[in-house]
Amino acid sequence: MPERRYDTEVSEEDIIKVSDSHGNVMEFLEHGGQYISAKGVIMGKFPNPKTNFPRLKEMNIRSDDFFLCAYPKAGTHWTWEIMSMILQQTAEYHPLKKETHMLEFNTPEVLESVTSPRVFNTHLRPNNMPQQFFDKHCKTVFVQRNPKDVAVSFYYHCMQTIKFCGTFIQFMDFFMEKHGPVYHSAWPLYTLEWEKYFKEHPDHPVHYIMYEDLQQDPVSEIKRLAAFMDKPCDDQLANQIAEKCSFQNLKTASDTVKGGDRSMSFYRKGKVGDWKNHFTVALNEEFDQYLQQHKTDTVYKYEI
Template identity: 45%
Template sequence: MTSFVLTDEGGATMQLVDIDGYKICNFYNSAEEEGELVRALKTFECRDDDVFILAPMKSGTHWVWEIASMLLQGKAETIPKRKSKNMLENVPQNELNDIPSPRILNSHLDFKFLPEQLFEKKCKIIHILRNPKDMAVSFYNHVKGITCYAYDGEWQHYLKLFLEEKLEYGSWFGNVLSWETFVKANPSYPVHVIYYEELQKNNVSEIERLAKFLGVDFNDQLVNMVSEKCQFSNMSKDKLVSDDLRKLLYKGNFTMYRKGAVGDWKNWFTVAQNEEFDRVYNQKMKHSALSFQYTI
């Protein structure tokens, strides 16, 4: 594993870690530390009641993690920690082992890095999908706003890297196709698929659906309270980090809760960029049955 500098067509650079050709954020670790952490995940000891949120970057993992955590604790109270503290590729295993059960862990990693016991024990998986145009815009703002990437490139150059599958966590197309194949091939495996846009549009019914999957006792009052507490406007205030941590992690006024809207991509894509995106999408996803909502 080595430090890796990705350069876009405009000459802007992005700091990443290369793990056998697979690029990820360094999470403020050295390349060696991050590589060892990720490689060790194959033998990570899972618990029977672990729940894993597994999704591509910027698909709504923070949001769903908060909702699921509230459902498991049975009360609509802000979780006093950040989702990243339960993230496989961000936290040493000894710290993950200290988390009390039931753990809601999360990752954006490809299948090849995930714990073997996750599948052996058939741990519950929540898989989130978001339309890739909004996801790409959110991803761009994420990378520009977090200090460890040291990136200040322009949107058009970043979009080209996305379409060429050169960014962190590899190919979005490959990731979602792998999960589509897995779900289809393993109909009895406990995978709960959430579409970001459906969670926006039908929040209460989607939270009820998730509660049933998690097997928790719930009633209309709890679901409605969780729905209200996890509205974007509330989470953007409740999940603020301290000023000292903000200065370390983020540039300017960056926040993990930037907009949360469906259709923001229209404010970023030119007509030509949208046509090129559609061309690439149609080529790479031609055998997929997945369908995304780009507006609601």
């Protein structure tokens, strides 16, 4: 893959600052309703969305490309590794991090250099996706997770990536859009826009995965996913992939196989229902009202 070098020049007037009365500040760069960390761009971690997103719209897509679409902390790392193993027909970890195949964190030149078969992953909303993704009806895997667990995991993620220093309750005020736009985008808006697209385009091949189902019965979900990808996957391979992609094994592989930064791990607990250890009764009631005001079509079989 080409060396990833990005322009770190950012105009001060382009930086969107979202703050609360406790001194917590988030700084973003925006394009198409997507909010990316300004500091991440300035540090050269990924390209400026204001210039890169329009170019992503025009990038070349191959008909056999797979796309993994998920809100942050819904299970992107986990599912991407499983999909990569299914494509390679072996329970061996992909040598690269999933960020190397992530749309918003790369330029078209870098992404187009990836050899097929390719599994791209993204947190982008539909309006920011490459046009050829729609034109070529690329197979899409859409992952969803209990939004309360998403919020908890996203809080710890933001503590690491954008150095959010506030409490969980203070973070939830940001998550519920009380102070302005949300990092990446608001969960209900992201979910609703993808639901709307798939409903209005029934000819677009999409496979839905619930994070909780994947954790409860990984072998069955892996075989179901393989069938969608039109790849063979017997019980032996499915069990091998499930073992290699268990939470602890993936966390270890992130450090050993992929050379991860031990100071910044994207793997925390991976538990279902951890939100109960973070939400107060009052916050839970408030967030329920927020979800009720921003209803999605997703039906949860798990307590929210």
